Amino acid sequence: MPAKILIVEDDLESLKLIGLMLQNRGYQIIAAQNGPQALSKAVNESPDLVLLDVMMPGMDGYEVARRLRADARTASLPIIMLTARGQVTDKVAGFEAGADEYLVKPVHPAELVTRIEALLARSARLGPPVHVPRGxxxxxxxxxxxxxxxxxxxxxxxxxxxxxxxxxxxxxxxxxxxxxxxxxxxxxxxxxxxxxxxxxxxxxxxxxxxxxxxxxxxxxxxxxxxxxxxxxxxxxxxxxxxxxxxxxxxxxxxxxxxxxxxxxxxxxxxxxxxxxxxxxxxxxxxxxxxxxxxxxxxxxxxxxxxxxxxxxxxxxxxxxxxxxxxxxxxxxxxxxxxxxxxxxxxxxxxxxxxxxxxxxxxxxxxxxxxxxxxxxxxxx
Ligand SMILES: Nc1ncnc2c1ncn2[C@@H]1O[C@H](COP(=O)(O)OP(=O)(O)OP(=O)(O)O)[C@@H](O)[C@H]1O
Ligand SMILES: [Mg+2]
Structure with a gap:
């Protein structure tokens, strides 16, 4: 089964561009254009990975990542943050919020696919999340x-x-x-x-x-x-x-x-x-x-x-x-x-x-x- 990727991006053009590119490479794509939509799709449509834009009106990507991590159902979902901001402090904030990878736009399609594959392989190796402990x-x-x-x-x-x-x-x-x-x-x-x-x-x-x-x-x-x-x-x-x-x-x-x-x-x-x-x-x-x-x-x-x-x-x-x-x-x-x-x-x-x-x-x-x-x- 192809991996299912949730793309979270408020800009429709970028969304189409990335979506099409990944679809052409055999991935199944679902899309969300804002934070709340992303959170609900992450829970309801069980994606294998999330490609997350940072700058979005309303709830930004950092907050989406934090909420995904805080919810037991999505806590171990692989997250790649995709953003225009490449400062160290931005990256630190991204990782701190819960991103597994951080890529700065514009990202070359080949690099994006390599990162996606690496992250999917990593989460496959780690297996399904074990029971969520209380403490x-x-x-x-x-x-x-x-x-x-x-x-x-x-x-x-x-x-x-x-x-x-x-x-x-x-x-x-x-x-x-x-x-x-x-x-x-x-x-x-x-x-x-x-x-x-x-x-x-x-x-x-x-x-x-x-x-x-x-x-x-x-x-x-x-x-x-x-x-x-x-x-x-x-x-x-x-x-x-x-x-x-x-x-x-x-x-x-x-x-x-x-x-x-x-x-x-x-x-x-x-x-x-x-x-x-x-x-x-x-x-x-x-x-x-x-x-x-x-x-x-x-x-x-x-x-x-x-x-x-x-x-x-x-x-x-x-x-x-x-x-x-x-x-x-x-x-x-x-x-x-x-x-x-x-x-x-x-x-x-x-x-x-x-x-x-x-x-x-x-x-x-x-x-x-x-x-x-x-x-x-x-x-x-
Ligand atoms: N903030 C501090 N200011 C001054 N001395 C400190 C401070 N914190 C710890 N120490 C002292 O540093 C020494 C080493 O502390 P501690 O035993 O906690 O280190 P450790 O890294 O656990 O060592 P070990 O490798 O032996 O387990 C102790 O003598 C402790 O009292
Ligand atoms: Mg000690």
């Missing part, structure tokens, strides 16, 4: 060790549960079974729970089973931290275990926050396939940014859609040399969703006392930034 699963991935990934996960988790996600059920997990500081940072004793679960048959990992091994923090946050013993000494999670664990919990809870540590070993690659969002933790230094560039490039290769990624900058040391937000955004081609300022003394006190920074000094600049980030994550 949001959010990963925290450091560009290298020691940049503050666990600190960010802990403080953001606490900021969420004490702020926009108050009354919701959330869990913080250190997916690595060893070398873990997550529980310690929260003033909890190291737990064997993950180690026990790692030895179970992954098929039997239901939310209930998993939660009997979780600790509860004073804020209500559930915690599955690993052991502080070196990784490699304790049995680690297989990708199958990690997937079963996160899927089961996301089916039950509102937020599943995962400290992924660093690197793209098999466990992290598996998680990246289905996490709702990944916060990439970057140190805004020359070396940090170069590593970030490499990691973000890999996320593209692994087909983590841009709408599922955001960069958080963590400045650990005070310096006047820190590059500005715009410079970093331009360099990385990604949206910066949070900037955590240096707070060495507070970070030290927090670690010593096992009390997250946002609780130790809720009025501090750093706490305010964690709260902002929590608002952003909750609103996605």
């Amino acid at each position: 949001k699963s959010i990963g925290f991935l450091g560009c290298k060790g020691g940049v503050g990934t666990s600190t960010l996960a802990v403080n953001l988790g606490v900021a969420l549960i004490r702020g926009p996600a108050s009354g919701k059920r959330a869990i913080l997990i250190d997916i690595r079974t060893g070398s873990s500081t997550l529980a310690l940072q929260m003033g909890l004793r190291p737990q064997r729970g993950l180690q026990v679960l790692a030895e179970r048959d992954p098929a039997g990992l239901t939310a209930d089973t998993i939660l009997t091994h979780a600790d509860r923090h004073a804020t209500g946050m559930l915690v599955l931290g690993g052991l502080p013993e070196p990784s490699g000494v304790v049995p680690s999670f297989t990708p199958t275990h990690a997937e079963a664990l996160v899927r089961a919990l996301a089916g039950e809870l509102d937020y599943v926050l995962i400290d992924m540590g660093t690197g793209l070993e098999e466990v992290n690659r598996t998680l990246l396939r289905f996490l709702h969002y990944v916060v990439v933790v970057v140190e805004p230094t020359r070396l940090g940014l170069l590593l970030a560039q490499g990691l973000l490039g890999m996320l593209d290769t692994l087909e983590v859609g841009r709408h599922r990624q955001g960069v958080a900058l963590v400045n650990r040391a005070p310096t006047s040399m820190t590059p500005g937000k715009d410079t970093v955004e331009e360099f990385l081609g990604r949206e910066i969703i949070g900037i955590i300022p240096p707070a060495p003394e507070l970070a030290f006190q927090a670690a010593e006392r096992g009390v997250p920074m946002v609780m130790l000094q809720p009025e501090s600049v750093v706490a305010v930034q964690f709260n902002h980030l929590a608002q952003y994550i909750a609103s996605r």
Whole structure:
């Protein structure tokens, strides 16, 4: 069966032109001339891909993309944005809204067809969308060790549960079974729970089973931290275990926050396939940014859609040399969703006392930034 493509374009001439060109190449075409029409056709006519114009009167393409992503029935529909605007900020906005590809007009027919084919092949490979989980699963991935990934996960988790996600059920997990500081940072004793679960048959990992091994923090946050013993000494999670664990919990809870540590070993690659969002933790230094560039490039290769990624900058040391937000955004081609300022003394006190920074000094600049980030994550 030919692939069915929904073309969303307010300009009738362009619509005819693209439609005819694609029809000649064997695609089945449906058309919409505005946002609301596009949304209804996307649901009712089950297209395989959407070609979306950005500049339209009324609801623009960004909004259409956002709504398609927010609706479980169209959340995984491949979207190519087609627009006259080619600035980096436009592209970032397009990806952020949920586009998988972004092409600047005029686009050569051969290129358009190549992109369409690539995207269709990609979504065929990924298969039909799996069941829509109840909760949001959010990963925290450091560009290298020691940049503050666990600190960010802990403080953001606490900021969420004490702020926009108050009354919701959330869990913080250190997916690595060893070398873990997550529980310690929260003033909890190291737990064997993950180690026990790692030895179970992954098929039997239901939310209930998993939660009997979780600790509860004073804020209500559930915690599955690993052991502080070196990784490699304790049995680690297989990708199958990690997937079963996160899927089961996301089916039950509102937020599943995962400290992924660093690197793209098999466990992290598996998680990246289905996490709702990944916060990439970057140190805004020359070396940090170069590593970030490499990691973000890999996320593209692994087909983590841009709408599922955001960069958080963590400045650990005070310096006047820190590059500005715009410079970093331009360099990385990604949206910066949070900037955590240096707070060495507070970070030290927090670690010593096992009390997250946002609780130790809720009025501090750093706490305010964690709260902002929590608002952003909750609103996605
Ligand atoms: N905003 C900050 N200002 C100053 N120091 C910070 C800040 N955030 C975190 N730190 C400190 O940086 C160090 C590393 O933090 P953390 O353990 O969270 O990093 P990580 O990336 O998870 O490390 P690992 O690779 O070991 O898992 C800790 O000593 C922590 O207290
Ligand atoms: Mg850590």
